[in-house]
Amino acid sequence: MLPFILKRLGLAGLVAFTVSFISFSLLFLSGDPAAALAGETASGEDIEAIRRLYGFDRPMLVQYGEWLFQALRGNFGESYYFKLPVSSLIADRLSVTMTLGVCGITFALLTAVPLGVAAAIRPNSIIDRVALFLSVAGQAMPSFWFGLILIVLFGIKLRWLPPSGASTWQHFIMPTIVLGYYAMPAIMRLTRAGMLEVLNSDYIRTARAKGAGEGRVLFKHALRNAIIPVVSLAAVQMGFMLGGSIVVESIFALHGAGYLAWESIARNDLPTVQALILIFSMFYIIFTFLADVLNAWLDPRMRSS
Amino acid sequence: MSHIQDTVKPLLSVRGLTLDIPLASGTLHAVRGIDFDLHKGETLCIVGESGSGKSLTSLAVMGLLEKNIRRSAEQLNFDGIDLIGASKRQMRGLRGDRIAMIFQEPMTSLNPAYTIGDQLVEALRLHRKVSREKARERAIELLEKVGITAAASRLSQYPHQLSGGLRQRVVIAMALMCEPELIIADEPTTALDVTIQAQILSLLVELTKEMDVAMILITHDLGVVARVADKVGVMYAGELVETGPATDVFGKPMHPYTRGLLHCIPQPGKTKRGEKLGTIPGIVPSLIGDVQGCAFRTRCPHVVEACRGDIPERGQPPHEFLCVHADGARAAEGEPA
Numbered sequence: 001m002l003p004f005i006l007k008r009l010g011l012a013g014l015v016a017f018t019v020s021f022i023s024f025s026l027l028f029l030s031g032d033p034a035a036a037l038a039g040e041t042a043s044g045e046d047i048e049a050i051r052r053l054y055g056f057d058r059p060m061l062v063q064y065g066e067w068l069f070q071a072l073r074g075n076f077g078e079s080y081y082f083k084l085p086v087s088s089l090i091a092d093r094l095s096v097t098m099t100l101g102v103c104g105i106t107f108a109l110l111t112a113v114p115l116g117v118a119a120a121i122r123p124n125s126i127i128d129r130v131a132l133f134l135s136v137a138g139q140a141m142p143s144f145w146f147g148l149i150l151i152v153l154f155g156i157k158l159r160w161l162p163p164s165g166a167s168t169w170q171h172f173i174m175p176t177i178v179l180g181y182y183a184m185p186a187i188m189r190l191t192r193a194g195m196l197e198v199l200n201s202d203y204i205r206t207a208r209a210k211g212a213g214e215g216r217v218l219f220k221h222a223l224r225n226a227i228i229p230v231v232s233l234a235a236v237q238m239g240f241m242l243g244g245s246i247v248v249e250s251i252f253a254l255h256g257a258g259y260l261a262w263e264s265i266a267r268n269d270l271p272t273v274q275a276l277i278l279i280f281s282m283f284y285i286i287f288t289f290l291a292d293v294l295n296a297w298l299d300p301r302m303r304s305s
Numbered sequence: 306m307s308h309i310q311d312t313v314k315p316l317l318s319v320r321g322l323t324l325d326i327p328l329a330s331g332t333l334h335a336v337r338g339i340d341f342d343l344h345k346g347e348t349l350c351i352v353g354e355s356g357s358g359k360s361l362t363s364l365a366v367m368g369l370l371e372k373n374i375r376r377s378a379e380q381l382n383f384d385g386i387d388l389i390g391a392s393k394r395q396m397r398g399l400r401g402d403r404i405a406m407i408f409q410e411p412m413t414s415l416n417p418a419y420t421i422g423d424q425l426v427e428a429l430r431l432h433r434k435v436s437r438e439k440a441r442e443r444a445i446e447l448l449e450k451v452g453i454t455a456a457a458s459r460l461s462q463y464p465h466q467l468s469g470g471l472r473q474r475v476v477i478a479m480a481l482m483c484e485p486e487l488i489i490a491d492e493p494t495t496a497l498d499v500t501i502q503a504q505i506l507s508l509l510v511e512l513t514k515e516m517d518v519a520m521i522l523i524t525h526d527l528g529v530v531a532r533v534a535d536k537v538g539v540m541y542a543g544e545l546v547e548t549g550p551a552t553d554v555f556g557k558p559m560h561p562y563t564r565g566l567l568h569c570i571p572q573p574g575k576t577k578r579g580e581k582l583g584t585i586p587g588i589v590p591s592l593i594g595d596v597q598g599c600a601f602r603t604r605c606p607h608v609v610e611a612c613r614g615d616i617p618e619r620g621q622p623p624h625e626f627l628c629v630h631a632d633g634a635r636a637a638e639g640e641p642a
Binding site for chain 1: 367369397398399400401402405406408410413414415416417418420427428431432463465476479
């Protein structure tokens with residue numbers, strides 16, 4: 001198991017390094033950062049001055065090296081717009097996003113996995129149909145619309161939950177449901193398909209022939225094998241929730257990292273955008289790594305590959 | 306063949322076992338009223354072509370049929386327990402403890418996520434209140450018995466780290482964990498290399514004899530049957546067309562289908578070099594809808610009008626067969642009476 005983890009860790013490091021370079025250089029592909037920063041009315045001299053001030057006149061590799069060195073120490077420079085250190089700016093927002101992401105994926109897994117298992121135990125039963133309906137609805141409903149419906153119903157009509165903000169845990173209930181419900185269908189369908197396949201396999205028949213009870217057959221013998229693809233999917237979903245919850249964050253006025261990314265892109269706030277891209281990518285890399293390790297624990301065949 | 310008379314009470318007694326599978330195109334009568342008895346320590350070989358209902362019969366005894374298959378029988382008794390009326394809980398208590406099963410596919414019949422040790426230990430601890438340590442000791446003892454070297458270190462290995470032959474040995478050891486009284490082995494060697502087949506089979510037979518376990522061995526390999534069977538049941542299209550002691554069935558096969566099968570394998574001393582082996586022309590009939598008369602009549606060289614009607618049971622216990630011809634048309638084939 002340890003060689004496997006080290007190998008994956010090395011691979012993750014390599015991917016992280018590549019991503020850091022891409023995220024750094026992408027911003028230079030979108031035009032002259034000095035000109036953008038100086039604004040439309042600036043003269044050529046002003047632009048040159050800004051170019052020198054921010055060090056854009058140096059070779060790109062040098063700039064990258066400098067940026068990476070600082071980034072590794074947690075220094076992402078100063079936001080052009082907020083005039084604050086990017087690191088503290090992001091740290092503030094990230095806690096909101098992390099809370100939302102963790103709650104969202106937990107909600108998705110807690111609803112999707114039991115539903116998927118129940119649907120697989122009795123294919124074409126009422127439970128299976130309800131699960132299918134829920135997943136189709138979840139896939140079809142845009143999250144902004146679903147979010148607004150929840151706000152209207154529970155925030156305004158019934159007044160059970162606060163419609164916007166992030167100050168108490170109640171504020172996170174509706175965003176969690178909207179974000180989690182969006183991830184639920186894929187997880188549910190994958191759990192169902194996996195369970196159906198595994199339940200038809202020979203080793204499940206062996207377990208039954210040994211005299212194992214249904215609960216043991218389902219949860220010890222079947223689920224462990226069926227859940228493997230779900231782990232990989234959930235890792236990607238989790239990464240997506242952290243980086244792509246912009247819509248949900250906007251609707252519920254949760255000022256998280258997703259919302260910050262949108263603001264920074266709109267304002268051409270390069271250091272913030274660079275840092276956010278890097279951090280979001282790191283999340284993907286970390287979750288994929290964790291998923292790989294978890295899968296290797298679940299399925300010993302993966303450890304040797 | 307419902308009048309088998311034995312002085313000792315059989316361990317497993319099957320009368321009129323019928324399995325129906327409802328399909329969109331009608332009901333498939335997969336197994337139609339079969340009878341057999343199995344005594345303690347006996348080996349019964351059930352032979353027949355693919356689709357003749359051999360595997361379904363074994364799953365019916367285990368209570369492991371798919372939910373959509375309808376099972377009925379006048380009698381399905383294991384040591385006085387009515388398996389048809391038994392509760393799920395009772396069946397679970399029997400499975401793996403007193404009745405064990407060995408499946409065809411060693412490559413897929415072990416759970417890939419757990420070690421050999423976990424799976425062996427589980428087999429014992431599902432039925433016996435023993436410590437993990439004790440169960441491990443038993444597992445090691447049995448792995449050694451099935452001829453696995455370095456048994457203790459194998460316990461921490463996963464199925465994918467073992468060859469097919471080794472895996473089938475593990476499966477056999479697993480079946481023996483609780484010292485069952487009956488083992489049902491469904492083509493246990495079919496998926497293995499020919500060289501391994503013989504080893505695994507002798508091992509299985511040796512162990513069942515040594516531990517006095519009754520065995521139902523399902524196979525389509527008549528060579529195997531001749532070597533290991535006490536009793537033989539020949540299955541065709543969902544019926545046991547001939548049953549009897551192995552020496553009788555091989556020495557004097559009564560049913561035309563049994564003779565057809567025997568002609569398909571070369572016999573040392575009898576089959577001449579260059580001579581063509583026999584084949585049975587035709588295919589197994591569909592068992593969907595009403596099945597009347599002898600199912601073998603479409604392929605039988607001795608078919609007469611009466612084959613469409615009810616087929617009488619012939620012969621004397623323990624050697625019986627189903628045929629309209631009193632001698633199973635032996636005379637017509639020039640066989641001695």
